[in-house]
Amino acid sequence: MDTPGVIIRPYETSDVEVIKEITVEAFERVSIDKNIEDRFGKLGGTDWRERKAKHIDDDIAANPEGVLVAEYRGEVVGYVTITLDARTRLGRIPNLAVKAGLRGLGIGSKLIEAACEYMKFRGMTHGKIETLDQNEVGLHLYPKMGFEEVARQVHFVKKLS
Numbered sequence: 227m228d229t230p231g232v233i234i235r236p237y238e239t240s241d242v243e244v245i246k247e248i249t250v251e252a253f254e255r256v257s258i259d260k261n262i263e264d265r266f267g268k269l270g271g272t273d274w275r276e277r278k279a280k281h282i283d284d285d286i287a288a289n290p291e292g293v294l295v296a297e298y299r300g301e302v303v304g305y306v307t308i309t310l311d312a313r314t315r316l317g318r319i320p321n322l323a324v325k326a327g328l329r330g331l332g333i334g335s336k337l338i339e340a341a342c343e344y345m346k347f348r349g350m351t352h353g354k355i356e357t358l359d360q361n362e363v364g365l366h367l368y369p370k371m372g373f374e375e376v377a378r379q380v381h382f383v384k385k386l387s
């Protein structure tokens with residue numbers, strides 16, 4: 227679907243709080259951190275939202291140039307983060323989210339396209355994105371965008387007592 231009025235641009239430091247707000251809302255049902263908290267409670271007194279929001283700080287620290295936002299009517303409504311590996315030339319999309327209420331309109335696809343363009347521009351030959359088995363949208367969208375499944379991973383956690 228076309229998404230008129232949506233522009234993709236590099237993030238600015240003033241966008242960070244809204245990126246984090248979108249993140250903690252968007253990952254409620256599709257986050258390893260949330261799954262762990264549901265099963266075991268808070269880890270070291272930290273809330274899953276706090277840990278997930280910190281991933282954004284980590285992505286920005288890893289590659290500030292690789293944080294792109296989708297803006298609609300002057301408001302940040304989604305984002306994607308990208309990291310690069312100059313040796314393997316495999317780029318990676320660690321995080322991607324679109325604001326609730328504006329999903330299914332093509333904004334996520336547009337962010338992925340922009341991320342792929344950026345990776346190519348920076349010399350990457352391949353791009354990687356991961357999703358959880360519980361994430362029906364990711365399982366549908368990424369193959370549709372040309373990503374091929376290469377592996378499935380299972381995360382285990384044990385309480386140490």
Ligand SMILES: CC(C)(COP(=O)(O)OP(=O)(O)OC[C@H]1O[C@@H](n2cnc3c(N)ncnc32)[C@H](O)[C@@H]1OP(=O)(O)O)[C@@H](O)C(=O)NCCC(=O)NCCS
Binds near residue numbers: 357362
């Ligand atoms: C994943 C996400 C970024 C996609 O953004 P978006 O703007 O909705 O993406 P698009 O509109 O471009 O495409 C969504 C596709 O998923 C489809 N979809 C929506 N709900 C679905 C469902 N429950 N099961 C399968 N497919 C679904 C849409 O129909 C659309 O596919 P289509 O173009 O073939 O019709 C967004 O859904 C989101 O923020 N989700 C929560 C956070 C998240 O999962 N992030 C990614 C972690 S890997």
